[in-house]
Amino acid sequence: MSVKFSKDHEWVSLAGDIATIGITNHAQEQLGDVVFVELPAVGKKVTKGGDAAVVESVKAASEVYAPVTGEVVEVNKELEGDPALVNRGAEGDGWFMKIKISNPAEINELMDKAAYDKFVASL
Amino acid sequence: MNETALKRTILYGEHAALGAKLVPFAGYEMPVQYPTGILTEHNWTRTSAGLFDVSHMGQAFLVGPDHATTAAAMEKLVPADIASLKPHQIRYSQFLNPEGGILDDLMITRSAYAGYDGWLYIVCNASRKDEDFAHIEKNLPPNVKLQRGADMALIALQGPKAEAALAKLAPAVRDIPFMYYAGISIDGIQAHVSRSGYTGEDGFEISVFDKDAVRLWQMLLANPDVKPIGLGARDSLRLEAGLCLYGHDIDETTSPVEADLLWSIQKRRRNEGGFIGAARVQKEIASGAKRKRVGIKPEGRAPAREGTVVTDASGRPIGIITSGGFGPTANGPVAMGYVETAFATAGTAVQLIVRGQPMPAQIIALPFVPHNYKR
Numbered sequence: 001m002s003v004k005f006s007k008d009h010e011w012v013s014l015a016g017d018i019a020t021i022g023i024t025n026h027a028q029e030q031l032g033d034v035v036f037v038e039l040p041a042v043g044k045k046v047t048k049g050g051d052a053a054v055v056e057s058v059k060a061a062s063e064v065y066a067p068v069t070g071e072v073v074e075v076n077k078e079l080e081g082d083p084a085l086v087n088r089g090a091e092g093d094g095w096f097m098k099i100k101i102s103n104p105a106e107i108n109e110l111m112d113k114a115a116y117d118k119f120v121a122s123l
Numbered sequence: 124m125n126e127t128a129l130k131r132t133i134l135y136g137e138h139a140a141l142g143a144k145l146v147p148f149a150g151y152e153m154p155v156q157y158p159t160g161i162l163t164e165h166n167w168t169r170t171s172a173g174l175f176d177v178s179h180m181g182q183a184f185l186v187g188p189d190h191a192t193t194a195a196a197m198e199k200l201v202p203a204d205i206a207s208l209k210p211h212q213i214r215y216s217q218f219l220n221p222e223g224g225i226l227d228d229l230m231i232t233r234s235a236y237a238g239y240d241g242w243l244y245i246v247c248n249a250s251r252k253d254e255d256f257a258h259i260e261k262n263l264p265p266n267v268k269l270q271r272g273a274d275m276a277l278i279a280l281q282g283p284k285a286e287a288a289l290a291k292l293a294p295a296v297r298d299i300p301f302m303y304y305a306g307i308s309i310d311g312i313q314a315h316v317s318r319s320g321y322t323g324e325d326g327f328e329i330s331v332f333d334k335d336a337v338r339l340w341q342m343l344l345a346n347p348d349v350k351p352i353g354l355g356a357r358d359s360l361r362l363e364a365g366l367c368l369y370g371h372d373i374d375e376t377t378s379p380v381e382a383d384l385l386w387s388i389q390k391r392r393r394n395e396g397g398f399i400g401a402a403r404v405q406k407e408i409a410s411g412a413k414r415k416r417v418g419i420k421p422e423g424r425a426p427a428r429e430g431t432v433v434t435d436a437s438g439r440p441i442g443i444i445t446s447g448g449f450g451p452t453a454n455g456p457v458a459m460g461y462v463e464t465a466f467a468t469a470g471t472a473v474q475l476i477v478r479g480q481p482m483p484a485q486i487i488a489l490p491f492v493p494h495n496y497k498r
Contacts, residue, residue: 036425058449
């Protein structure tokens with residue numbers, strides 16, 4: 001199972017039709033210490049490129065966009081009590097939500113790891 | 124601002140070597156954080172000693188023939204009592220426009236150096252110093268001159284272990300009271316050491332010549348109790364301490380009375396006036412201001428940022444947040460802002476409109492974290 005990446009610095013890991021979504025390690029480094037994460041309600045429909053969550057560092061609030069279209073089926077409740085988990089494990093335990101995707105073709109529009117790394121290096 | 128036009132302080136090389144993340148701030152390329160990050164830096168300052176490069180700030184002198192003359196000239200520009208300043212003493216004040224709005228806030232020190240009677244030392248905000256200096260020069264009498272500080276750096280050492288750390292190098296700093304300075308030699312470095320700061324903690328702001336700044340910085344950092352702190356933690360520290368940031372909590376539209384800075388206007392000046400902007404200040408002292416700066420504590424965990432609208436229970440807008448974020452020591456979101464005076468009492472319940480949703484919050488008495496000054 002491969003992980004794909006968006007230009008907005010989200011990662012997507014697909015298993016069947018369930019996409020696990022989080023922010024990239026690069027994103028958490030840029031944000032700094034995460035102090036609050038606002039997650040969507042389970043059942044919420046999200047659209048590729050639309051607002052899905054908010055992550056706040058000491059410095060600022062940042063939107064997290066849905067990298068794929070679908071319905072939120074689970075959120076990472078650990079982040080409510082321990083938002084710093086995003087810093088410690090952005091691309092692992094610090095995942096944000098799981099989305100049941102409605103348009104599998106969208107996955108192919110995302111970058112693979114090599115392309116994302118190249119994109120970050122170009123910033 | 125064009126990035127190539129950014130200025131650097133004399134300590135820029137130190138920040139880069141320490142791995143700081145550098146950002147544009149008030150025309151300077153400044154460290155917003157070092158590799159450990161804002162939370163760690165914030166907590167370090169509250170429990171040990173944090174070292175800050177604030178050399179971007181404006182340092183200057185008002186120079187007249189004697190204290191009475193220079194103080195009288197300064198009293199035209201600020202509402203604080205400058206005439207009664209004792210030698211070595213420091214006061215916080217503000218430059219006001221003719222409408223009583225705040226042009227900048229600053230620290231004013233009466234010199235006690237031999238041969239420097241009639242000298243006032245001022246420290247103002249980096250973002251405002253050019254405007255401040257022009258404003259001062261426009262309003263000085265012929266026998267008082269503004270002299271800009273040349274080749275001067277400013278280093279702040281803040282926190283409960285600041286005194287011990289600096290006293291290792293110069294024991295005499297222990298005897299400096301809060302809001303006083305002493306001219307002290309630190310291992311041969313000529314230093315103007317003020318007991319003041321912008322964190323709510325005990326500490327010092329140390330003015331030295333550029334040529335000595337790197338050596339002083341390195342000497343202080345050689346102490347394991349001292350770590351470098353960037354602008355990010357400086358902001359969360361001052362917000363918890365309830366201290367205003369110019370351009371956010373105070374600006375040309377806010378008066379010192381609205382900003383809850385009346386404590387910085389001594390009784391004689393309240394009665395006599397005689398400073399630029401006095402009409403509005405005296406009117407607001409007499410009949411109250413329409414709005415007031417207050418502390419605002421969001422009830423949940425979500426921070427409410429600058430620009431967030433404050434409403435009453437019915438949803439009617441009653442004010443706005445001017446600084447808001449996460450307070451590591453308060454261990455939760457903290458904010459300050461302006462509300463209609465009727466809602467300014469501590470304990471009043473309000474709502475904050477965060478991402479379109481009302482969020483419960485309470486007006487609180489500032490500061491969020493008690494000051495730890497050495498009185």
